[in-house]
Amino acid sequence: MGLDWTLLPKPKEGFEEEFNAILARLDARDSSEELLERFYEISVSPEETLGCPRIGIDEEATKYFLEKIVSSHREDPDHTPYWDQSDEDLVKDNYGKFVPDLIEYDKSTFTAFGPFRALAGYFSFRGKVVANSPLLPQTLRNLAYTRMDPERMREYARKIENAAILNFSLTRNVDDPRAALQEKVREYIEQKRKLLEELDGVALESDQEVWEYPIFFSKHSEEYDEKLGWFDEWMQLKAVLDAAEWLRFWADKGHTMEPWY
Numbered sequence: 001m002g003l004d005w006t007l008l009p010k011p012k013e014g015f016e017e018e019f020n021a022i023l024a025r026l027d028a029r030d031s032s033e034e035l036l037e038r039f040y041e042i043s044v045s046p047e048e049t050l051g052c053p054r055i056g057i058d059e060e061a062t063k064y065f066l067e068k069i070v071s072s073h074r075e076d077p078d079h080t081p082y083w084d085q086s087d088e089d090l091v092k093d094n095y096g097k098f099v100p101d102l103i104e105y106d107k108s109t110f111t112a113f114g115p116f117r118a119l120a121g122y123f124s125f126r127g128k129v130v131a132n133s134p135l136l137p138q139t140l141r142n143l144a145y146t147r148m149d150p151e152r153m154r155e156y157a158r159k160i161e162n163a164a165i166l167n168f169s170l171t172r173n174v175d176d177p178r179a180a181l182q183e184k185v186r187e188y189i190e191q192k193r194k195l196l197e198e199l200d201g202v203a204l205e206s207d208q209e210v211w212e213y214p215i216f217f218s219k220h221s222e223e224y225d226e227k228l229g230w231f232d233e234w235m236q237l238k239a240v241l242d243a244a245e246w247l248r249f250w251a252d253k254g255h256t257m258e259p260w261y
Contacts, residue, residue: 001261003144004112004120005127005246008256009043018042046123047098049253050105056095064099065091107249109211109242120260125246127259129239135164136240145259153251157244164240168233177237184234195228 011019022039025031053061066087073083083090100122110126112119130136131144140160148156168177193210196202199220204210247257 001128002112003127003131003259003261005125005144005243006121006258006260007046007123007250008258009040009045010049010254010256012042012044015042044254045098046121046250046253046255047100049255050100050103050123052098052100053102055097055099056091058099060102061099062091064102065094065097068101106208107242107246109246110239111212123250124260125243127243127261129236130160130243133160133164133236133240135167135236136160137163145261147259148247148257150251150254150256153247153257157247157251160240161244164237168237172233177234178241181234181238181241185238188232188235191228195224199224 008023019039019042022035022042025035026039053064055061055065070083070087070090073079085093105123108123108125110129112124112126127144131141133141140156140163143156165177168174174180189207189210192213193204196204196210196213202213204213250257
C-alpha cells in the first residue's frame with residue numbers, strides 16, 4: 001500500500017472553530033459547493049503560508065509561467081491546442097495559481113513522483129518510507145497512516161527520530177549516526193549519479209535532481225537495485241530523519257498532516 005503525507009489548509013486567525021466544524025462535516029462526506037467555498041475562504045493553504053508567488057498577481061510568477069511553462073509546452077510537437085492560445089488568455093485562465101518553483105524549499109526529500117506528485121501536492125512527503133521503515137516498531141509505523149494536527153506531528157517526529165537513531169546505533173554499533181550521516185549521504189549521491197549515467201545516460205546537475213530521479217520507473221530498476229539498492233541502511237535512517245524534519249517544519253507553520261493512501 002502506498003502512502004503520501006499531504007497537507008491540509010490551516011484556519012485563518014479567528015476562524016478556528018468554524019474551520020474545524022466544516023472539516024468535520026467534510027470528513028463525514030457532508031459537503032456542498034457552498035460549504036467548500038466557505039472552507040477555502042477561511043483557510044490558508046500551504047502555498048500561501050510559504051508565500052508562493054501567483055500567476056497574474058506577481059510579476060515573477062507570470063514571467064516564469066510564460067517563459068518556462070508555456071514555452072516548454074509549445075515546443076512539444078504533441079502539445080494540445082490549449083497552449084496555442086495567446087499569452088494574455090493563458091495568464092487569464094491560470095490567474096491566481098501558485099508557482100512553488102520560485103521559492104526555496106527542501107523539506108520534501110522523498111516526494112511522490114508523477115503522475116502522483118501533482119495529486120499529493122507539491123509539498124507532500126512520501127510517508128511510505130516511514131510506514132515501511134525497518135528501523136521503527138510496528139506501532140509507530142502504523143501511526144504513519146493517521147491524520148495528525150501540529151501537536152501530534154511534533155510528538156510523532158520526536159518518537160520516530162529517537163527510535164530510528166536508537167535502533168541504528170544498537171544494531172550497527174554506531175555511537176553517533178547523525179554525525180556520520182552527511183558523509184554517507186554524500187557518498188550515496190555520488191554513487192547514484194555515476195550509476196544513473198551508466199544505466200540511463202542522464203546527466204543530472206544538482207544533488208536534488210539525483211536524489212529525486214525516479215529510478216524505480218526505469219527499465220533498469222532491477223539492475224539498479226542489484227548494484228546499489230534504493231535504500232541501504234544509511235538511507236533508511238536518513239528517510240526517517242527527513243520525515244521528522246518535514247513534520248516539525250509544517251507543524252511549526254500550523255498545518256495538519258493528512259495521509260493519502
